Amino acid sequence: MRLDTALWRAIAVYRVAALLYAAGSMAVYTDTYRRPVLGWAVLAGMAAWTATATWLYSDPRRRGRPLLLADLALTLTALLSSVLVLEPGLVQAGDPTLTVSWAATPVIAWAVHGGWPAGLAAGAAVGAGALAERGGTPSQATVNSVVLLLLVGSVVGYVVTLARRAETAYARAVELQAAAAERERLSRQVHDGVLQALALVARRSSDPELARLGAEQERSLRRLVAGPVAGVPSGEADLRALLPSGADVEVAAPASPVLLPAATAGELAAAVGEAVANARRHGGGRAWLLVEDEPDAVTVSVRDDGPGIPPGRLEQAEAEGRLGVSRSIKGRLADLGGTVVVDSAPGRGTEVELRVPR
Amino acid sequence: MCPAEDGPLTVVVADDHPIWRDAVERDLAAAGLSVVGAAGDGDKAVRVCAATRPQVLVCDLQMPGLSGVEVTRAVAPTGVRVLVLSASGEQADVLEAVKAGATGYLVKSASAAELVDAVRRTAAGDAVFTPGLAGLVLGEYRRMAAGPVDDGTPRLTDRETEVLRLVAKGLTARQVAERLVVSHRTVENHVQNTLSKLQLHNRAQLVRYALEKGLAD
Numbered sequence: 001m002r003l004d005t006a007l008w009r010a011i012a013v014y015r016v017a018a019l020l021y022a023a024g025s026m027a028v029y030t031d032t033y034r035r036p037v038l039g040w041a042v043l044a045g046m047a048a049w050t051a052t053a054t055w056l057y058s059d060p061r062r063r064g065r066p067l068l069l070a071d072l073a074l075t076l077t078a079l080l081s082s083v084l085v086l087e088p089g090l091v092q093a094g095d096p097t098l099t100v101s102w103a104a105t106p107v108i109a110w111a112v113h114g115g116w117p118a119g120l121a122a123g124a125a126v127g128a129g130a131l132a133e134r135g136g137t138p139s140q141a142t143v144n145s146v147v148l149l150l151l152v153g154s155v156v157g158y159v160v161t162l163a164r165r166a167e168t169a170y171a172r173a174v175e176l177q178a179a180a181a182e183r184e185r186l187s188r189q190v191h192d193g194v195l196q197a198l199a200l201v202a203r204r205s206s207d208p209e210l211a212r213l214g215a216e217q218e219r220s221l222r223r224l225v226a227g228p229v230a231g232v233p234s235g236e237a238d239l240r241a242l243l244p245s246g247a248d249v250e251v252a253a254p255a256s257p258v259l260l261p262a263a264t265a266g267e268l269a270a271a272v273g274e275a276v277a278n279a280r281r282h283g284g285g286r287a288w289l290l291v292e293d294e295p296d297a298v299t300v301s302v303r304d305d306g307p308g309i310p311p312g313r314l315e316q317a318e319a320e321g322r323l324g325v326s327r328s329i330k331g332r333l334a335d336l337g338g339t340v341v342v343d344s345a346p347g348r349g350t351e352v353e354l355r356v357p358r
Numbered sequence: 359m360c361p362a363e364d365g366p367l368t369v370v371v372a373d374d375h376p377i378w379r380d381a382v383e384r385d386l387a388a389a390g391l392s393v394v395g396a397a398g399d400g401d402k403a404v405r406v407c408a409a410t411r412p413q414v415l416v417c418d419l420q421m422p423g424l425s426g427v428e429v430t431r432a433v434a435p436t437g438v439r440v441l442v443l444s445a446s447g448e449q450a451d452v453l454e455a456v457k458a459g460a461t462g463y464l465v466k467s468a469s470a471a472e473l474v475d476a477v478r479r480t481a482a483g484d485a486v487f488t489p490g491l492a493g494l495v496l497g498e499y500r501r502m503a504a505g506p507v508d509d510g511t512p513r514l515t516d517r518e519t520e521v522l523r524l525v526a527k528g529l530t531a532r533q534v535a536e537r538l539v540v541s542h543r544t545v546e547n548h549v550q551n552t553l554s555k556l557q558l559h560n561r562a563q564l565v566r567y568a569l570e571k572g573l574a575d
Contacts, residue, residue: 196377
């Protein structure tokens with residue numbers, strides 16, 4: 001993650017800058033210290049930790065709880081050592097502590113690592129340290145620092161979480177775009193090569209089996225590379241894309257998507273599939289589908305050129321419980337609030353009309 | 359109607375895939391038709407048609423330069439009959455080509471015999487009405503009827519709707535004629551009418567659009 005690398009680098013820079021500020025502050029106030037040598041020793045310790053922490057945090061595998069706790073503990077130790085270095089009265093009076101803003105570093109580190117709850121917790125810990133060190137009734141300046149620490153912890157944590165989410169979303173978008181571009185490139189290549197060759201096989205092969213296979217593969221491959229149709233709202237589906245296909249099925253449909261709620265479209269397509277299977281089995285092998293999209297209903301007609309069913313036979317077969325497929329189709333349509341009309345006569349083929357209201 | 363009264367039927371083939379184009383040319387030549395020109399892109403197709411004046415242009419929909427629809431729009435008014443060859447899954451473009459003046463459409467997976475037959479019928483002035491095309495035309499009339507309708511919006515008569523539905527369900531013109539107890543020619547006329555009304559409306563819209571643009575400038 002590039003974002004994390006940048007954030008931890010920024011923390012390292014802050015740590016060094018804050019250390020320089022602490023050193024400058026110490027140089028100015030060293031005359032007033034009760035134990036100046038100890039003060040400089042603390043500063044040396046801070047410098048050592050600044051270097052060590054920067055190195056430790058540079059590896060993502062080490063950015064864990066032990067390091068964060070050690071960071072917070074060492075910072076608190078340095079902060080509280082002010083009590084030993086400064087004159088007690090001066091601490092009370094509000095002279096700068098040894099660590100000054102260097103003490104905020106673990107708060108930022110916690111916030112970056114664990115979001116606003118961790119940032120707030122670390123801010124509270126360092127704030128409590130600052131209050132304990134001053135003792136008695138805290139001055140306005142001390143309260144301000146504590147509030148600032150809490151704010152830094154929570155705000156940095158919150159913003160980092162947002163930034164991480166944005167980075168993830170951006171990475172996903174880039175990924176999708178790359179996938180779309182790849183699909184585009186692939187489909188162009190397939191369109192210009194394989195599809196043309198398959199169509200040619202379908203048309204010129206003297207072997208009808210080979211011709212049928214070629215046509216079928218051409219169709220399904222074209223559907224595959226075309227990908228999902230644009231302009232279909234979520235929750236809806238284009239019925240045309242769900243219908244059965246094959247060299248023995250001829251589909252007549254409008255040029256624009258036939259939109260239905262996805263579940264309805266799926267059920268209707270399944271019913272059409274059963275009707276087509278029926279036509280293949282009993283109806284002379286070929287089937288014609290007509291999809292009609294009207295304002296109040298969607299109608300799919302399935303026709304075959306088979307021998308047809310003599311009058312009365314359909315009812316008879318149904319009564320005997322033999323027409324399982326027909327019953328299943330009717331059941332599906334009834335669930336959708338639609339109707340099924342079977343029109344057949346000997347020598348005229350069979351036509352099944354499935355109608356679903358909008 | 360016999361197209362071979364004075365010499366062989368003349369055809370131009372436009373398709374950007376050389377293997378495919380050669381195959382189509384061979385099929386047509388083998389059937390005794392005269393392929394007077396070929397083009398690998400839309401612009402060239404228009405130029406070749408202007409130079410050779412074929413009876414039929416067999417035109418792919420997806421070509422570099424001018425698309426099949428634009429080529430149809432350019433050559434149909436000059437008297438060249440256009441038979442669109444499309445791969446499956448290009449219904450919207452097929453419909454546009456038909457509105458622009460193409461009188462027939464065949465899927466690329468159709469057999470050589472079907473292609474030759476379609477070219478002959480196109481040359482004779484018959485609409486090559488496959489079930490797929492009937493479905494598209496029916497769908498387009500329904501779409502127009504569902505949208506804002508004015509006096510200029512073409513409508514289907516009940517009889518025309520009936521004919522289109524039967525053709526879309528795969529019945530041949532002869533079967534439709536039997537079913538409706540009318541002559542074969544009457545069925546052809548109904549089918550032709552549905553196409554003509556659509557093309558006329560499309561032209562009128564283009565003219566209106568051009569006038570509006572012209573007046574606005």
